Each structure stands twice: as C-alpha cells, then as structure tokens.
Amino acid sequence: MPTVRRNSCEKIMGFEENVVKMQRDTVDRISELPEFILHTILSMLDTKEVCRACILSKRWYGAWSSVPVLDFQLRYFQKYGDYPGNCDDDTLKRFVGFVDKTMQRYSMHKYRITKMYLMLPKSAEKLVSLIDKWIMIAVQNQIQDFGIRVVGGFYYRLPEILFCAKSLKVLKCKFVKLPYYKTMELVSLEYLTLYLDTVDEDMLQRIISSSPLVELDIKRGYRLVNISLPWMEKGNGGDKCTTSGTMQSNHQESPLQKFVYTGLGHHMPWPWNMNIVALKNLRKLEFDFASITDDIVSELACGLVALESLALSQCFNLKCIKISSNSLKQLRIANELHFIEVTIDAPKLLEFSYNTEVETSLSLVRVPDHCNAQFLPLGSDPLTTVWLVELKKFLEETNFFKSLVIELPNPRKILVDEDILRNTGPPYKLSELKLCGIGAWNLGKFSVVGFLDALFRCCHPDVLSLTTSLQNPGSELILDILNILKRKVHCYTHPLRSIEVEGADCSSLLSKPSKFEMRFRLSWCQV
Structure with missing residues (x-):
C-alpha cells in the first residue's frame, strides 16, 4: 500500500476512534444510576422542580413519578411576593389539582411515601375532606416523616388515621388541631413538633406517654398553664402521671433525648413540670423565649445526669444562674440582656458560646482550658x-x-x-x-x-x-x-x-x- 494512502487510512481510523470516544464520553451517566440514587437526588428538590426534571430523559421521567419525598407548598404556584395565606381561586385550584393528581398516582401504583410536607392556605377550610384523603393515602403508603402547616387562621384538625400510622416516626405540626378522640397508638413516633395553642392538654399527655419519643419540640402557646413531661406509672388502677421528683419502683423511664421549648418570654408562666429523675436519657435541652427561672435552670443542669447540650436564648427572667453539671459538653447562652451573674461549673465542657453584655459577671469553675469558648458581645x-x-x-x-x-x-x-x-x-x-x-x-x-x-x-x-x-x-x-x-x-x-x-x-x-x-x-x- 502506498505510503500516502496508508497515512490517509490511519487518519480516518483515528478520527473514527475519536468520534466513538466522544460519543462514549457524552453518555448520560446520571440516568444510568440505580433508581434509589435517582430518588435521593430528586428528594432534595421540591415537588414542582422534580416535575420539571422529568424532561431530562425517559429514565428521569419514570423516576420523578415515584420519588418517595413529596413537598407541596402553595408558594410554588403563587406570584412572587404574594402572602402564602392568601391566594385567588385560580391559584388554589391549580395547587389542589396538582396535589390531588400526584396523590392519586401514588395511591394507584402504591408508590412508597417516606416523607411528605403540606402547606395549606386559610382558604383550605373548604377542602377538609380532600386533605383527609391525602393524609390517608400517605398513611397507606407507609409515611415516615409528615409535616403540615396552615397559614392564615384556619386550624385544620388532623384525622385519627394519622395517629394510628405504625410507620410514622416524625410529625411536625404548625397551626393544626389534634383529633377529638382520646385514644392514640403512635407506637413508632420518635420526633414531634407541636404548637401549644392548638393542643388539648389531656391529648398531649397521652401522646408523650404512649410514644417512644426521642425528640420533643414545643412551640409557644397562650392556653396551657401547667403541663407535666409525663412518665406513666403502670398499675392495676390504670395509667397515672407522676410529676414528683422521686421515681417509684414501678415507674416507666422516659426515652426522651432532646427537649426544645419556645415560649412567650416573661408574659406567660413556665408551663412545664419536669421530672429530672425520669429524664435520665435526656441529652439535649433548649429554651427560647421561655419564662424559666434561675432555680429551674440550676436544678435541671444539676439533676439531668445525661445532659450534654444546654441552650438558653432570650430567657429574660434569668438574673443570676449557676450551671453545675458533670456531663455537660456544649453550652450556649444568647441575648440575655438582664444578666447579673453567671457561674459555670462543668469539667467536661468542650464548646461554649456566650452572647451577652460585657457588664455581666462570669465565673468559671472546673472548666477545662481546651474548651472552645466563643464570646459574642452585645x-x-x-x-x-x-x-x-x-x-x-x-x-x-x-x-x-x-x-x-x-x-x-x-x-x-x-x-x-x-x-x-x-x-x-x-x-x-x-x-x-x-x-x-x-x-x-x-x-x-x-x-x-x-x-x-x-x-x-x-x-x-x-x-x-x-x-x-x-x-x-x-x-x-x-x-x-x-x-x-x-x-x-x-x-x-x-x-x-x-x-x-x-x-x-x-x-x-x-x-x-x-x-x-x-x-x-x-x-x-x-x-
């Protein structure tokens, strides 16, 4: 073969190899991922954005229709700047139609729903039966993490079926009411967020007592005056709440590991009666705008034997506090405008964040030198x-x-x-x-x-x-x-x-x- 022809053939073959290599390099690698990985990627987006992602390929189209995380928020259908609690009939119709169509598809194909968030406007008062149906579908499809928020003054009452869901582990409620019924199962509930304004005291007692709660987040409320973090005595006479500081021999230990309370500052009395003996597993405690006193903080810090993290923010009733704990590792004190004196005795403290005035007297006892201490002066x-x-x-x-x-x-x-x-x-x-x-x-x-x-x-x-x-x-x-x-x-x-x-x-x-x-x-x- 002549040299010129051989060189030309080699160039053509080399060009074809480069074309094949370029085609190989432009293959959609993401679409080749297993479905559970695609679901993980899509679950980081809101539901409307997930729908838009379906145009990428046929594989994405199939994946988005069964992603186990659903995020339904009215703001995705509103004009920029519109208040979430208000919407016109056309916007509400498009929102409801989208949610209902999505939930019907998941019900028909029995797609699993692991997490679902639903934000409703006040005009949703007309849609109670429809909302009940959506929640029933979520429960039937093994819902694990459910959040609901109503904006604008309408208090939707949660259906009883949600509180019988054996798969439910996380429940976050904002401006909703609990069911009328006095019995609940909630055998798997581990994380609960509630607003006290819409909670019946007896119902709250039952939820906390009958559920294996690990984290409890209570938001501010006007109605409740006295609530006990309960640990039930199981006896022949039925269930009985114990709120004393000593634990009986037949006393049930609380599994609670984190308690967060957001109150109304000094405007409301401290509504909680906490049994520090029963809370032997509590590791994290946070108070924000809470009307707690110096004595309460000192008692909790000293008595909670497993406490590792304590946060006090905007607790304006505090004046002279003493925090003494042999287990505390993290401490945050923020925006305490009226402090006079703070004494800290924590030999295991690793992180300390202090946000207050420079005039406050701070005494440190048995605090290690290697503690990462950060001061944020007002x-x-x-x-x-x-x-x-x-x-x-x-x-x-x-x-x-x-x-x-x-x-x-x-x-x-x-x-x-x-x-x-x-x-x-x-x-x-x-x-x-x-x-x-x-x-x-x-x-x-x-x-x-x-x-x-x-x-x-x-x-x-x-x-x-x-x-x-x-x-x-x-x-x-x-x-x-x-x-x-x-x-x-x-x-x-x-x-x-x-x-x-x-x-x-x-x-x-x-x-x-x-x-x-x-x-x-x-x-x-x-x-």
Whole structure:
C-alpha cells in the first residue's frame, strides 16, 4: 500500500476512534444510576422542580413519578411576593389539582411515601375532606416523616388515621388541631413538633406517654398553664402521671433525648413540670423565649445526669444562674440582656458560646482550658471606644475566650476617642476574631480606619474572619478592608507585620441571605 494512502487510512481510523470516544464520553451517566440514587437526588428538590426534571430523559421521567419525598407548598404556584395565606381561586385550584393528581398516582401504583410536607392556605377550610384523603393515602403508603402547616387562621384538625400510622416516626405540626378522640397508638413516633395553642392538654399527655419519643419540640402557646413531661406509672388502677421528683419502683423511664421549648418570654408562666429523675436519657435541652427561672435552670443542669447540650436564648427572667453539671459538653447562652451573674461549673465542657453584655459577671469553675469558648458581645449603640475598653477588660478578667465575634454597625455609629486608647495596656491575645455584617458598611474610610485601629489595640487575633452577604458588594469591601489593614491601620505597641490567606467558607452561599467568609492569618511584631 502506498505510503500516502496508508497515512490517509490511519487518519480516518483515528478520527473514527475519536468520534466513538466522544460519543462514549457524552453518555448520560446520571440516568444510568440505580433508581434509589435517582430518588435521593430528586428528594432534595421540591415537588414542582422534580416535575420539571422529568424532561431530562425517559429514565428521569419514570423516576420523578415515584420519588418517595413529596413537598407541596402553595408558594410554588403563587406570584412572587404574594402572602402564602392568601391566594385567588385560580391559584388554589391549580395547587389542589396538582396535589390531588400526584396523590392519586401514588395511591394507584402504591408508590412508597417516606416523607411528605403540606402547606395549606386559610382558604383550605373548604377542602377538609380532600386533605383527609391525602393524609390517608400517605398513611397507606407507609409515611415516615409528615409535616403540615396552615397559614392564615384556619386550624385544620388532623384525622385519627394519622395517629394510628405504625410507620410514622416524625410529625411536625404548625397551626393544626389534634383529633377529638382520646385514644392514640403512635407506637413508632420518635420526633414531634407541636404548637401549644392548638393542643388539648389531656391529648398531649397521652401522646408523650404512649410514644417512644426521642425528640420533643414545643412551640409557644397562650392556653396551657401547667403541663407535666409525663412518665406513666403502670398499675392495676390504670395509667397515672407522676410529676414528683422521686421515681417509684414501678415507674416507666422516659426515652426522651432532646427537649426544645419556645415560649412567650416573661408574659406567660413556665408551663412545664419536669421530672429530672425520669429524664435520665435526656441529652439535649433548649429554651427560647421561655419564662424559666434561675432555680429551674440550676436544678435541671444539676439533676439531668445525661445532659450534654444546654441552650438558653432570650430567657429574660434569668438574673443570676449557676450551671453545675458533670456531663455537660456544649453550652450556649444568647441575648440575655438582664444578666447579673453567671457561674459555670462543668469539667467536661468542650464548646461554649456566650452572647451577652460585657457588664455581666462570669465565673468559671472546673472548666477545662481546651474548651472552645466563643464570646459574642452585645454592642452599644453607637459603638464607642469606652465599650471596646470594657470588652478588653472583660476578656482579660475571664481569660478564657479564644474566639470573639463582633456584629459590625454602620460606620456612622462608631465613635473613636484617641485619648482613651492611649493607656489601654497590651492587647488581649485571641485565636480568632470574626467581623460579621461588613456588607452593611459603606466604608466611610475614616470611621473604619479608626474602629479597626481601636479594635487591634484592644485585641490581637491570630486569624481574622470577614463575613459578608452576596446581596452587598462584599468582595470589594473585603479588599478595601485588607488595603486599610496593610496601609493605614496600625497598633503602636504591636504593629501588624503580615497578612496571609487562611481559607474561605462558601457553604452558606445557597442560604438566604447568601453569605461567604474569608479568613486571614495575621502576624504581629513582637516588642
């Protein structure tokens, strides 16, 4: 074969091989995945987006029609900005038609439903029988995780069949009522979220007592006055709630591991009577806007022998609390505006987040040095140099916090006094300083320079974190701040020597509002 012809054949064969390789590389690998993996991918989307995904291929079309996670929310059918509780008849008709058609398909083919969320408008009062039918289909198809929320004043009463579902493990209810009936099974329910406004006390007692609850999340309510976290005595005389502090020999131990309560602050009395002896498995306890007192917090922290995590947020009745626990590993105290004194005795504490005023007296007893302690001070308005000096004094007196988080105000609310800064002493050594909310700054250069200079005279961080939102010119602000640090900001006793990029955290870019964080390692000159 002539050389020219042989070379031409080789080129043609090589071209064909490349074409075959390109075709092989463009194969839809995702569609070749097993169906349960496709279901996992689709379950991360809302139901309307899942429907749109069906146009990708025939395989996707078959997968979306049987995905076991259903998310029905009216807002997906409304115009942008419309209030979820209100909708016109046409929008409601399209929403109801979509939900009903989907549920009918799952009922006909007996597709399994593992998780379902349903958000209803107040106009759904006309659709009670239809909603009951949807829930019945979900129960028949082995529902495990069910959430329902009614927006706009209509309180839908849940059907009894839901409380007889043997597969149901998670139930999240918002602005709904429980069934009229006095008997419930709920033999598998492990996680429950309820709003007290719509709960009958006797019914709540029965649910908590008859279910193997691991997590209980109770939201604020106006009606309930006194509720006991029950652990039933099983005797010949029937079930009896025990609320005393001692446990009887025939006493049933509570399986509860997490209890979350969101109340109405000091406007309502504390409605719970908690038996700390029976709650020997409780590991996580959270109070938000709860009317608990100092004595209640101290008793629970000391008496709950398995407690590992405690969170107190906006509990305005607290004044002087003492937290003593041999099991506590995580502690969060947030926005306690009226604290006078806090005493912590926790030899196993690993994480501590403290969000309060710098005037609060904090005493630490048997707290390990390796505890990751983070202080989030409540800043004054405007933010003054005097406040920064008080912050430095608080850090030095406790000599415990390794991380400091400051929510930055508008530069116009920053007042810097050079005379006060001259005799502040050596800066406090920090592992990390986090400056949040820089997106709200318009970078009035003089205010920013003065504030950063004053801040670095009070503390020297090894790592500086800057957090901003994409809704603002965050990247430009970060660059401007870095230029300020490099050229203008200086600490007369320990000047900044160098800045190196430590890393970036973009994990919150998809959240609302989207945020990103840049971290820089700072090196300070030694005297």
